[in-house]
Amino acid sequence: MKPLDAKTSDPRLGAPSFPLGHRLFRLAWNLVWRLFGRWTPVPLFAWRRFLLRRFGARIDRTARIYPGVEVWYPPNLALAAYSCLGSGVNCYCMDRIELGTHAIVSQGAHLCTGTHDVDDANFQLLTRPIVVGANAWIATEAFVGPGVTVGEGAVLGARAVAFRNLDPWTIYAGSPARRLRRRLEQDKPGIFPVRLNS
Numbered sequence: 001m002k003p004l005d006a007k008t009s010d011p012r013l014g015a016p017s018f019p020l021g022h023r024l025f026r027l028a029w030n031l032v033w034r035l036f037g038r039w040t041p042v043p044l045f046a047w048r049r050f051l052l053r054r055f056g057a058r059i060d061r062t063a064r065i066y067p068g069v070e071v072w073y074p075p076n077l078a079l080a081a082y083s084c085l086g087s088g089v090n091c092y093c094m095d096r097i098e099l100g101t102h103a104i105v106s107q108g109a110h111l112c113t114g115t116h117d118v119d120d121a122n123f124q125l126l127t128r129p130i131v132v133g134a135n136a137w138i139a140t141e142a143f144v145g146p147g148v149t150v151g152e153g154a155v156l157g158a159r160a161v162a163f164r165n166l167d168p169w170t171i172y173a174g175s176p177a178r179r180l181r182r183r184l185e186q187d188k189p190g191i192f193p194v195r196l197n198s
Contacts, residue, residue, distance in 0.1 A: 003094070006122035017125045022073075029055050029074060040067055052077065063099075066107075076113070080134070095127035100134035100152065108141040115146045133168065153183055 056075030063079035076093035083099035095113035128147030154166040157173030
């Protein structure tokens with residue numbers, strides 16, 4: 001769902017950025033998630049998958065969502081086989097967030113699909129999707145901004161900040177994220193699928 005036009009709904013004056021129905025859906029989701037999902041013990045992956053699916057998320061039966069994960073709008077979340085959201089991950093999915101097979105997002109990382117047009121007098125809300133490719137790893141407390149595609153097998157180091165696409169099988173670190181080197185493991189037979197602890 002697209003944000004409201006800031007010319008008619010002025011967020012600078014406290015007006016909403018999304019229609020009433022959307023806000024009520026998110027209110028219901030937040031109540032259910034906080035009461036029955038967010039705090040649940042680690043082994044209850046199936047239960048957390050169930051709750052997210054009931055609210056429209058597309059989640060493979062092998063994906064893992066750890067306790068403490070925040071999901072802003074479940075219909076915009078898609079997790080492929082063996083993908084993982086670690087404890088405390090913030091999926092600020094105003095737009096689509098997709099994780100490929102065996103993609104890992106570690107503890108406290110932030111995937112943010114929303115921003116504002118800073119040159120617009122009305123501060124228009126803008127949304128762009130985030131795609132995390134298969135076998136990619138977003139390390140602890142890293143930040144991925146709107147519109148970023150994390151290539152297959154790419155690594156974004158701990159507390160790094162990515163506002164541009166990350167090349168496949170490449171390691172990045174820093175703020176803003178800078179390319180360090182290619183991953184060596186990609187050419188070794190049998191190394192993937194990897195199973196990194198999250």
